[in-house]
C-alpha cells in the first residue's frame with residue numbers, strides 16, 4: 001500500500017467484540033473514526049465491556065456458527081472484518097473438542113466461504129494464537145518455526161489460519177492472521193494476572209505460585225494487542241500471512257507477582273508449588289520482528305499496564321488492600 005490507511009468512515013465488523021481483546025479493539029476503532037458493528041453471543045463477552053461506546057456502535061447478538069453471512073454482510077456491509085469470536089481458551093477445547101472445532105474452525109471456514117462467493121473486496125484479520133506452535137522448539141518463537149499444536153484449540157486455530165491463506169492465494173481474499181501471545185489488561189477475568197489478584201484479594205499475607213516462579217512469559221497489554229491487529233489490517237500485504245503479536249519482552253512470573261504486590265502495597269509470604277501446571281511451558285516468548293516491519297512498536301509499559309488492571313480490579317470487584 002502506498003497511501004496511509006485511514007479508519008475514518010470505514011465500516012468495520014468485529015466478531016467477538018464484546019470480549020476482552022475485542023472490546024478494547026472496538027473502543028480504539030471508534031476513537032479512530034470507524035463505524036463499528038459487533039457480532040457476539042455474549043457467551044464470555046459482556047455488554048458492559050462496551051459501555052463507553054454503546055451509543056456509537058451496533059451490537060448484534062448472534063452465534064458465528066449460525067450466521068447467514070451473505071445476508072448479514074449485505075445489510076451490514078464491512079470494509080474490514082476482525083474475526084475474534086471463538087472459544088478463546090484451551091481447557092474447554094480439551095473437554096469439548098467438537099464444540100471448539102465448530103466454533104473456531106468450521107465457523108471461520110463458513111465465513112471465508114461467504115466472502116469468497118460474495119467476492120468480498122475488504123480485509124479480514126483473524127485472531128489466531130501462540131497455541132499453534134505447541135511446545136516451542138526455541139525462544140523467542142518466530143512465525144516460520146514449526147507449528148505442532150498440542151490441543152484441539154491450537155489445531156483449530158492452525159486449520160483456520162491455513163484456510164485463510166488458501167482462500168487468499170486461490171480466491172484473492174485479503175486476509176492475515178494475528179497470533180496473540182499472553183495478553184493481559186482490564187476486563188480479563190482469567191489467566192495469571194487476574195488469578196494472582198484474586199488470590200491476593202482473598203489472602204494478602206500469603207501467595208502460592210505454580211512452579212518455581214522462573215517461568216518466562218511475554219505479557220502484552222491488551223490495547224497493544226488491539227492496536228497490533230489494527231496495524232495489520234491497515235498496513236500488511238494481507239496475502240494470508242501470520243504475525244506474532246506480543247510485547248517482545250521477557251518477564252518471569254516472579255517479577256509479575258512482585259510488581260503486583262508492590263502496586264497493592266502488600267508483602268505476602270510467597271510459596272512455590274515447585275511443579276508447573278500441566279501444559280504450561282517453562283518459557284513462552286515471542287519474536288515480533290515481522291509485526292515491527294509494519295511499523296508497529298508496543299506502546300504500553302508493563303508497570304503502567306498492570307496499574308490499569310489493578311485499578312479495574314478494585315473498581316469491579318470492590319477489592320481493597322488498604
Ligand SMILES: NC(=O)c1ccc[n+]([C@@H]2O[C@H](COP(=O)([O-])OP(=O)(O)OC[C@H]3O[C@@H](n4cnc5c(N)ncnc54)[C@H](O)[C@@H]3O)[C@@H](O)[C@H]2O)c1
Nearest residue numbers: 016019020021041043044045063064085086088129180183
Ligand atoms: N487473550 C489472549 O491472550 C489470547 C491469546 C491467544 C489468542 N486469543 C484469541 O483472541 C480472540 C479474543 O480472545 P479474548 O481473550 O478476548 O477472549 P474472550 O472470550 O473475552 O472473547 C471472545 C468473544 O467471542 C464471543 N463468542 C464466543 N463464541 C461465540 C460464538 N459462537 N458466536 C459469537 N460470539 C462468540 C464471546 O462472547 C466473547 O465476547 C479469540 O479468538 C482468542 O482465541 C486470545
